[in-house]
Amino acid sequence: MQQHSQAPPADRSRAVRLDSFGGPEVLNVREVPVPEPGPGQLRVRVTAAGLNPMDWIMTADADTAARFGLRLPAGFGTDYAGVVDRVGAGVTGFAAGDRVFGGALSRAVADFVVVGAAAGTAADEAHHLPDGVGDRTAAALTIAGRTASAAIAVLAPGPDDTVLIGGAGGGVGGFAVQLARLAGARVIGTGSPSSAGFLRELGAEPVAYGDGLAGRVRALAPGGVTAALDLHGTETVHAARELGVPDARICTVAAQVDGVPAANGANAAPGALEELARLVAAGRLRVPIAAAFPIEQIRRAAELQAGRHVQGKIVIDL
Structure with a gap:
């Protein structure tokens, strides 16, 4: 059973923020307001966030970040898993308490993310998580x-x-x-x-x-x-x-x-991510987790990821 680090009061939340673009040294954990979902959106209480090379590549400098539509202050990480905390107006197919996973472009390493309820791209999506798939595993699925x-x-x-x-x-x-x-x-x-x-x-x-x-x-x-x-x-x-x-x-x-x-x-086919999750749930696909870190150790985790010699995935526990 993974251990979650201490979260702030209900009206505030933690999120990794960058005040300048650069390497792991610019990553900081900040206390921020809890975001509110708009129409067609979900708010997810994140339990785990997976890291990928693209996370540090696209935040390494201003020109690269701009190509991904990122501005300062920026967040960090894209893959996430968690539990639906609140649904916005017009949302169907999801309810508070549902376990979900997906992508939130450069904002996933946070206590809460707001994403679109309609499945789209890894930049902004949520999918139901099958029984038998753990949070860390689900958080390592989306991009890779x-x-x-x-x-x-x-x-x-x-x-x-x-x-x-x-x-x-x-x-x-x-x-x-x-x-x-x-x-x-x-x-x-x-x-x-x-x-x-x-x-x-x-x-x-x-x-x-x-x-x-x-x-x-x-x-x-x-x-x-x-x-x-x-x-x-x-x-x-x-x-x-x-x-x-x-x-x-x-x-x-x-x-x-x-x-x-x-x-x-x-370019992945529609339904590809859900099929991967089903394969994991059926025990036919392994998701090796190389290391897991609490959010407070985000710099250490990002340094390990940037080294490109990790066998498996690196996950942040929240």
């Missing part, structure tokens, strides 16, 4: 799960495929490995030597990234690789091309390569 679902949909793997996934040990990679395996594919995942055991637990055959990747993959899969997903840059793209994988069956997430399809969470 949507992204992995969209990328795997591009590749459309099946039982005859061997899929190479670059960066398989990260938040998106963990979902992508499992979704490809659920589709029946063999999966080879790149990572550091220290991540090999973790990748095997997810169902991937580990291979070290770096110079000579194509040769190592060829030795591991002499029958060939039929699809590839590059989650960090272009190393896996180049290795896949060297191995004869056609561009149409290669997908990128963090880079653009001429001729190669790209995917992000906004």
Whole structure:
């Protein structure tokens, strides 16, 4: 049972705020008024918020923040799970006390978030949480799960495929490995030597990234690789091309390569997030939680996330 840190009085709440853009050092926990939901909105009492690389990337500088529509003072974090606290006028399908999860762009690390009741994008949404899915797990689903679902949909793997996934040990990679395996594919995942055991637990055959990747993959899969997903840059793209994988069956997430399809969470099919939650509830999809921190330790949590060597997800407890 997770322990929640002490919350302020009912008319005030805690939220992570940035008074300037920058690294983890600009993150502060502030006491703010409890927000009120407007028509068509829900107020959610957040119990856990998951961190993603995009959280610190889009708040690192003013130009990047502006592309996401962020202004100072800004919030932090997008993935959340919690309980509906109040519903605004015209809301149907939700009631106070419902367990929910979803996305609240750059404002999720807070005691309360206000989001739209109509399912939209990860920037502003709420979904009912199935029984059997814990708060920390649900808080780690939205961004990484949507992204992995969209990328795997591009590749459309099946039982005859061997899929190479670059960066398989990260938040998106963990979902992508499992979704490809659920589709029946063999999966080879790149990572550091220290991540090999973790990748095997997810169902991937580990291979070290770096110079000579194509040769190592060829030795591991002499029958060939039929699809590839590059989650960090272009190393896996180049290795896949060297191995004869056609561009149409290669997908990128963090880079653009001429001729190669790209995917992000906004491209996920309708219902993808709910399907991921159902898979978790059924015990068919794991959501590894690498670490959990109270909101007061947000800087420490963000530093760990920004290091990009975490095996699994980082969650903030509220």
